[in-house]
Amino acid sequence: MTRATDPASLTPGEARALFRSGLVTPTAGWCRGHAQANLVCVPRELAFDMLLFAQRNPKPCPVLDVLEPGATSGLILDGDVRTDLPLYRVWRDGELEAEVPDVREHWRDDLVSFLVGCSFTFEHPLVAAGIEVRHIVDGSNVPMYLTERPCRPAGDLTGPMVVSMRPIPADRVADAVRISGRYPGVHGAPVHVGDPAALGIGDLGRPDFGDPVRIEPGEIPVFWACGVTPQAMVMASRPSLAITHAPGHMLITDARDSDYLAP
Amino acid sequence: MTRATDPASLTPGEARALFRSGLVTPTAGWCRGHAQANLVCVPRELAFDMLLFAQRNPKPCPVLDVLEPGATSGLILDGDVRTDLPLYRVWRDGELEAEVPDVREHWRDDLVSFLVGCSFTFEHPLVAAGIEVRHIVDGSNVPMYLTERPCRPAGDLTGPMVVSMRPIPADRVADAVRISGRYPGVHGAPVHVGDPAALGIGDLGRPDFGDPVRIEPGEIPVFWACGVTPQAMVMASRPSLAITHAPGHMLITDARDSDYLAP
Numbered sequence: 001m002t003r004a005t006d007p008a009s010l011t012p013g014e015a016r017a018l019f020r021s022g023l024v025t026p027t028a029g030w031c032r033g034h035a036q037a038n039l040v041c042v043p044r045e046l047a048f049d050m051l052l053f054a055q056r057n058p059k060p061c062p063v064l065d066v067l068e069p070g071a072t073s074g075l076i077l078d079g080d081v082r083t084d085l086p087l088y089r090v091w092r093d094g095e096l097e098a099e100v101p102d103v104r105e106h107w108r109d110d111l112v113s114f115l116v117g118c119s120f121t122f123e124h125p126l127v128a129a130g131i132e133v134r135h136i137v138d139g140s141n142v143p144m145y146l147t148e149r150p151c152r153p154a155g156d157l158t159g160p161m162v163v164s165m166r167p168i169p170a171d172r173v174a175d176a177v178r179i180s181g182r183y184p185g186v187h188g189a190p191v192h193v194g195d196p197a198a199l200g201i202g203d204l205g206r207p208d209f210g211d212p213v214r215i216e217p218g219e220i221p222v223f224w225a226c227g228v229t230p231q232a233m234v235m236a237s238r239p240s241l242a243i244t245h246a247p248g249h250m251l252i253t254d255a256r257d258s259d260y261l262a263p
Numbered sequence: 264m265t266r267a268t269d270p271a272s273l274t275p276g277e278a279r280a281l282f283r284s285g286l287v288t289p290t291a292g293w294c295r296g297h298a299q300a301n302l303v304c305v306p307r308e309l310a311f312d313m314l315l316f317a318q319r320n321p322k323p324c325p326v327l328d329v330l331e332p333g334a335t336s337g338l339i340l341d342g343d344v345r346t347d348l349p350l351y352r353v354w355r356d357g358e359l360e361a362e363v364p365d366v367r368e369h370w371r372d373d374l375v376s377f378l379v380g381c382s383f384t385f386e387h388p389l390v391a392a393g394i395e396v397r398h399i400v401d402g403s404n405v406p407m408y409l410t411e412r413p414c415r416p417a418g419d420l421t422g423p424m425v426v427s428m429r430p431i432p433a434d435r436v437a438d439a440v441r442i443s444g445r446y447p448g449v450h451g452a453p454v455h456v457g458d459p460a461a462l463g464i465g466d467l468g469r470p471d472f473g474d475p476v477r478i479e480p481g482e483i484p485v486f487w488a489c490g491v492t493p494q495a496m497v498m499a500s501r502p503s504l505a506i507t508h509a510p511g512h513m514l515i516t517d518a519r520d521s522d523y524l525a526p
Contacts (some may be wrong), residue, residue: 047311048307048310048311048314051311051314051315051318052314052329055314055318055326055329056329063318065319066315068418155331159385171397180378188328262447262525
């Protein structure tokens with residue numbers, strides 16, 4: 001990618017080719033108009049519990065698609081789920097074993113890939129409405145936090161909800177709620193506005209994932225359910241193997257934002 | 264139930280007690296304000312494919328809840344899924360084995376129960392808007408039809424979409440679309456308006472499930488995706504065992520219609 005290329009104007013195929021050839025970067029702001037996705041791959045014997053966990057926790061885990069066992073592409077991914085994300089995490093027994101740009105050496109034919117909606121999808125509509133998305137402007141990763149709010153369990157799978165945070169001017173909070181609420185398939189409206197302590201978040205300056213961001217005077221921290229929640233579930237539930245994206249380093253799908261607009 | 268009791272005014276618990284004690288009737292119009300559900304129970308080894316089939320076909324198969332393997336009650340059902348519906352169907356290898364008001368003798372501890380949204384849920388809002396629901400007025404079961412539109416398969420599970428039909432005056436079709444569209448969790452907006460042949464339906468007077476209804480001059484047949492679709496899947500895919508509701512004879516849940524309003 002030349003410096004002159006605006007990541008927002010790339011097609012999903014162009015972006016995935018860059019990541020496949022080694023570029024590592026958070027993907028907020030990339031490929032305007034296209035849906036981004038969280039990735040979590042688990043062995044087939046856990047796939048029902050994982051899908052049920054997602055079904056029971058639709059705010060943090062809105063399922064966009066599930067690939068066939070062993071499959072590496074699908075209806076909204078004309079690519080390879082093992083190479084086309086900028087960065088992955090490989091988990092053994094709930095412990096982070098590796099953070100790598102390619103997971104082909106860890107792949108198994110019994111892995112089932114879940115593509116889970118990502119709030120980056122509605123950031124372009126926020127920007128189009130004149131609402132600044134701080135981590136895009138500052139070129140950093142979105143801040144994400146473990147909360148004290150438990151997910152509804154499924155089988156042996158359990159864990160806390162993870163949230164992403166964007167500081168929003170007080171007079172635009174209602175607009176941010178309305179606009180993101182139009183996209184329930186990619187986390188939808190915020191789960192919490194303005195009170196980090198109520199979620200068990202002690203220090204906004206120390207996110208559990210991603211980077212801290214500036215909060216300007218007059219801005220309110222607004223919290224959206226986050227697709228890193230399955231990673232918190234992996235840490236809590238300790239499956240023998242799981243492969244996920246690295247937080248903020250998403251799968252850019254061929255689906256359009258507008259595919260996930262509420263009716 | 265005395266004849267003086269209006270089924271619309273019963274609580275879900277009262278209705279389920281009547282069905283548990285042997286009353287057999289279609290449930291359209293019952294328990295105003297409460298969500299009704301289709302039921303499909305499959306063995307645990309098919310549960311992932313069933314949940315994936317539903318996830319891939321959200322218009323006919325919107326999942327309201329999934330019970331734990333062997334469980335007979337859950338978050339939106341303070342009752343017993345084996346006895347609290349008016350009528351069930353038991354399927355072996357895709358063939359209808361029995362139609363019975365109680366399935367306790369067929370129950371197995373590895374069965375997983377899927378509660379799938381039902382369009383009866385948005386009939387009360389249609390009626391409240393002055394749109395007559397013909398099968399309620401006439402005291403018959405809603406007409407349902409197999410279509411030529413295939414569902415997206417999942418594993419070995421496949422089959423055609425089933426639709427329900429309501430005749431709507433031409434000048435109220437748009438209202439019926441808007442009102443039902445507010446409830447995407449219970450089939451939402453129609454999948455087709457006005458052209459049965461395009462769905463492969465030859466004769467509206469001969470539904471595949473339920474009863475035919477009068478279509479008055481100036482009324483247009485409007486088709487909604489239907490939760491009998493999993494039964495068409497059972498017929499096509501022939502799992503060793505499945506238990507479902509009998510078409511139109513639904514599970515009345517403790518959830519409210521308003522729980523499924525779009526954001």
